[in-house]
Amino acid sequence: MRLSNPEHPGRVIPVLSPVPDTPVLSERLTGLVGDSRSERTRRAYAADWRRWEAWCAQQGTSSLPAAPIQVAEYVAQYGTTVEHGRSKPHAAATLQRWVAAIDAVHRAHRLPPPGADEVVRNALAGARRRQAPARQTAMPGQAQPLSLPDLRLMLTATASTTWPRGVIATRDTALLLAGFVGGRRRSELVDARIADFSWHAHDGFHWVIPVSKTDQEGHGHTVVLPRGQHTLTCTACALTRWIQLRATLAAAAAAPPGHDDTFMAQSTGSAQTLVDT
Template sequence: MTDLSTPVRALLPGVGEPAAGLPALPGAVLAAADAERVRRTLDGSVSAATRRAYASDWRSFSAWCAAKGYVALPAAPETVIAYLSEAAATVRPDGTPAYAVSTLTRRAAALNAAHASAGVPAPGAGGQVARAALRAIRRERTAAPRRVDPLLTDDLKLILRSLATPAWPGAVAAARDAAVLLAGFAGAFRRSELAALNLSDVIPSRHDGVHLRVRRSKTDQEGAGLIKALPFGHDPLTCAPCALYRWMDLLEAVDGDGGRVALMRAVRGSGDPGTHLCRRERARTDSELPLFRSLAGGGAVKATRMSGHAVNEMLKRRAAAAGLDPTRYGGHSLRAGFVTQAFRAGADSRAIRRQTGHKSDTVLAVYDREYAPLVGNAVTSIGL
């Protein structure tokens, strides 16, 4: 039985760990330095998250095959169907499926990638057998996929009012969280995109408010980039540029090596949160330090980047403090909230995609259908 780890070792002779999903390359063994450059180039063709996920999926499949006595590579189509079917039938103690269909779909993709990397055909005709199995699994799953609720403008205002505090040290977390929430909502950001922002990605604009540069996203793995504009707000409470600048003023004190005393002084001098500070002339910074950072006790700001998971947990925590049910919300609620609120306000899909970066209306239609069902609906004009 073939024992392969992450996910195949046979991509290039002498190169070491392969890049998942790439065809095997023929040719002579390379010198060590050249082989290392090739390895780095191939690894860069897929995201680190995808490599980690595929590696984990391959370990799961190869361990399952070892326990069952099946050959993992090349795998027979029936072996893949049995593996996916068993995973689909696995349930948690509460009776719910242990694996979402999206997880099983990724696992099937990982197996195809492993076979392609090893230079052998995918199970079945081009992976069609795995796709057929996944279609059958989807038909059996009658429950609608669970989605977090969108956070609408009124919900956001409720949360922002509950976290507003001028007192040390809570004011530090309040300033960061307000900036995360408003940037995430107004910019229709994914939580991973928020976490990836650096200080240099904040571009002040005298006319527009703030431009935020997204260097790479889930649907832009090649890094073409996207600029999202956050306009000046009417209300200081919900003005995204104000929130960003308040947080950046605190970071300036932290990054200036002034320590705790400088940060406390910056908190005291941050001004009345009920007044605008966004019209003040701002210079763009070239600092590549993270924009949104982790916090420690006592108001300390860490140098480490706030993770996407931390964004999710922060939103849940702040929602609960505002009296909302935290189980209904998550990091995606900000992006979903933007789309839903925009539809409710009469925006068309093209205008919404300008901010979200969606390539088509397919995903937007889900929000339109599920969260704004009366927008453009003839039922409102039949005289009931």
């Protein structure tokens, strides 16, 4: 379709086609999030986007483009209230992934990601702070959750630049931060593999956990590990350092291809041991 230009009768103005409505976008969601993401991440984002669309339909608001204040309200609702069939509000890590899915669809349409807005970031930070006291209160028979001050003390005590303790410290720092920020269990840290972690420029590392204790159907899920404001407690920084160091050790040791690519390694041993496990 073209319109004539009244100021220049000999020229025409092209009119862009209208943006497809939301139902069409939902059907194409898998393609929108891009093939660069893993299949598990695409499935998680698709489910998260459908949840967001349903909420927007109930509120009578637009899901795409989404106003940052609406995304913040979405985070606030599910981060502070107990949804039917649940015993507690959704975890902050889950809310972070929901926002990441909303941002991914917006970026696919070259729209500003609402999750980058300060009001959304503050809502996520508030959810993390609100849930912190609950994490620090253990049920009878359960281990006491680690507090942030204690984590800082552990990270400071772990830091080392000597060989091979510096290598072990780099690994342990990444594990501690991934477990703390992601709210994961010790067994999930032990089972983690390098291939389970992937970098996403817009929201940090994605950690795909194939099976967890709370995943009754065994579908697995994705945990978002965002950048931190402080170097000591920045999970993305710690993971990057360990993955790069591990690759360097593997190259130096000329490790044969095809052996187990575990994230963990023995707490003591040679560089070859750290590479092989």
